[in-house]
Amino acid sequence: MDITIIICTRDRSQRLANVLRSLLNQEVSDDLSWEVVVVDNGSSDSTPQVVQEFAEETGGRVGYALEERIGKSFALNRGIEMAAGDILLFTDDDVGLGPGWIQALWNTFATTDCAGAGGKILPVFEDGGLAWLKQARFFPFRFDLGPDRVRLNRSPFGANMAFRRTAIEKYGTFRTDLGPTGNNPMGRGEDTELSARMMDAGATLLYEPEAVVFHPIETQKLHPDYLRNWYFNYGRFLMRRKPYPRDVSFFGIPRYLVRLLIERIAKWQFTFDREERFYQRLLVARVLGQIAEARKDAKRGVLAPGAEPYAADGSSHEIMNFEDSNEGGVR
Numbered sequence: 001m002d003i004t005i006i007i008c009t010r011d012r013s014q015r016l017a018n019v020l021r022s023l024l025n026q027e028v029s030d031d032l033s034w035e036v037v038v039v040d041n042g043s044s045d046s047t048p049q050v051v052q053e054f055a056e057e058t059g060g061r062v063g064y065a066l067e068e069r070i071g072k073s074f075a076l077n078r079g080i081e082m083a084a085g086d087i088l089l090f091t092d093d094d095v096g097l098g099p100g101w102i103q104a105l106w107n108t109f110a111t112t113d114c115a116g117a118g119g120k121i122l123p124v125f126e127d128g129g130l131a132w133l134k135q136a137r138f139f140p141f142r143f144d145l146g147p148d149r150v151r152l153n154r155s156p157f158g159a160n161m162a163f164r165r166t167a168i169e170k171y172g173t174f175r176t177d178l179g180p181t182g183n184n185p186m187g188r189g190e191d192t193e194l195s196a197r198m199m200d201a202g203a204t205l206l207y208e209p210e211a212v213v214f215h216p217i218e219t220q221k222l223h224p225d226y227l228r229n230w231y232f233n234y235g236r237f238l239m240r241r242k243p244y245p246r247d248v249s250f251f252g253i254p255r256y257l258v259r260l261l262i263e264r265i266a267k268w269q270f271t272f273d274r275e276e277r278f279y280q281r282l283l284v285a286r287v288l289g290q291i292a293e294a295r296k297d298a299k300r301g302v303l304a305p306g307a308e309p310y311a312a313d314g315s316s317h318e319i320m321n322f323e324d325s326n327e328g329g330v331r
Helices: 012-024 047-059 071-081 102-111 165-171 188-201 223-241 255-269 275-302
Strands: 003-009 032-039 062-066 085-089 116-125 163-164 205-217
Touching: 003 012, 003 071, 003 116, 012 047, 012 163, 032 071, 032 275, 062 071, 062 165, 071 085, 071 188, 085 102, 085 165, 085 188, 102 163, 102 255, 116 188, 163 165, 163 188, 165 188, 188 205, 188 223, 223 275, 255 275
Parallel strands: 003 032, 003 085, 032 062, 116 205
Antiparallel strands: 085 163, 116 163
């Protein structure tokens, strides 16, 4: 089997049906063998029935797996276990797929020796977005690095990424202490952490602009409170991603975070452009998230002496970099 497409889902049967229909309408070469594995992470709606209907329609091309442990990382790893393909494609249960999505990612692997790839993610805003904000800079819903295939130095996102099976076997699967779970308030990071782990180890990941996914953005996600909370939890994820030094701290807070917080607050308070001021406020929220997670670790007695400190953007290979304002932007 050339390709397995893995989709994790929970209680989104109607949207899932749209994604599966989009997959069946893909423009794929006749000699390419591919399958879909849908991992149900404890749905209470008609998800099993929807998948069964597509399985019957496609003669078994669409498969179903149940992962009872609630958490997207558990579901993703279950999908990997079930997959027969040499190349594993990952996407979400609510996206729109460009008609050449499968073929474009396959061509990337067929013509290079890359370990993984990420495609273009374009947000589709329900109400057109917020006019006074540059979507490419602020919103965690976009991954667009322009029109050319390039080597990645930042992590692609789970709605549009792919890996060789051999890379998964070499570098490991998704971390189950990250990502959305019932007990994890951060609810993110399992996808970008895996990519960053591979790049940190020297693996090549490529950006494939012809593999396009359209990501719907609900109106609630455009609210400033939602974005501040997103950045706060992203800061917590940065601290959980890998060890950090604790030899010099203030009440469990690493000294470099205290310095960074002061710098961010100063920029926030003394910036008068509306858009830039809001952006600086989001960066303050991110540092506060880092501090909250550091304090939590200190109370639990989690120590990591001698580890490499985090840069302001979070890692040696960027997981996300909102400070680039090029036209392509980032997620």
